[in-house]
Amino acid sequence: MMRWIEKLSRMLGGKDKDGKPAKSTKSALVKLVALALVGMALLAASHLFSEKGSSAPSTAEPAFSTKDSKNLSEIKAGNKTGSMTSIEKYESYVNQNLKNILEQIRGVSDVSVMVTFASTEKKIYQNNTKVQDNQTSETDPKGGKRQVTERNEDSEVVMIDQDGNKVPVVIGNEQPTVRGVIVVARGADQSSTKVAIMDAVSTVLDLPSYKVTVLEKND
Numbered sequence: 001m002m003r004w005i006e007k008l009s010r011m012l013g014g015k016d017k018d019g020k021p022a023k024s025t026k027s028a029l030v031k032l033v034a035l036a037l038v039g040m041a042l043l044a045a046s047h048l049f050s051e052k053g054s055s056a057p058s059t060a061e062p063a064f065s066t067k068d069s070k071n072l073s074e075i076k077a078g079n080k081t082g083s084m085t086s087i088e089k090y091e092s093y094v095n096q097n098l099k100n101i102l103e104q105i106r107g108v109s110d111v112s113v114m115v116t117f118a119s120t121e122k123k124i125y126q127n128n129t130k131v132q133d134n135q136t137s138e139t140d141p142k143g144g145k146r147q148v149t150e151r152n153e154d155s156e157v158v159m160i161d162q163d164g165n166k167v168p169v170v171i172g173n174e175q176p177t178v179r180g181v182i183v184v185a186r187g188a189d190q191s192s193t194k195v196a197i198m199d200a201v202s203t204v205l206d207l208p209s210y211k212v213t214v215l216e217k218n219d
Helices: 002-012 023-055 070-080 086-102 191-205
Strands: 109-117 122-125 125-138 144-156 159-162 166-167 172-176 178-186 210-218
Touching: 086 178, 086 191, 125 210, 178 191, 191 210
Parallel strands: 178 210
Antiparallel strands: 109 178, 122 172, 125 144, 159 166
16 A cells, blocks of 8 residues: 555655655645545445445336236227127127028028117016015995905015125016117018018017018119
8 A cells, every 4th residue: 555655656746855755745645545535435325325225125116017018909809899788789699690580581682780779788686575465354334344455565676795795686687678670681672572571570579560671772
């Protein structure tokens, strides 16, 4: 260390006649040593703070997590399958099946069907019904007697516990009521074919014929 200081002092200003560093050299050397000590202190402090910061657990969550991300194709597929309501699924099911059966009629092809509904699907709940009959005897002024029966019915939906919540018991679904049907097909310009289409739709959907419209499809 002393050799390094002496070498540094000779570089800064040389020595006097007694071989001692000159005053200007001593002043420069003192400043240099002070700067070195300050630098070492700063390095030690920064190392200490960095250790403290790395040991503390990080509570901040990333703004975007790759484990929760979905690619575009997955999002599109989810929208196609998950966005349809139960009534839309039932409507699509009825339209497709009606189209398939009508295209099997002789002279009918290229069928398009649209079925509209007057109501949505309804759930059928299990009910607990209590019936109580009360009978009373009445006598009229002439001495005649008669029995009067009074019936009281009390019905309530059966509830069960599910995950801490009370939910009703569903025993079935009541399909929506069909309001009307439009059929557009090739071959419907023939009166006999048109009647056959109307009869088929009325039979399948239990619908009066005046709620069924059959039209010829354009070329």
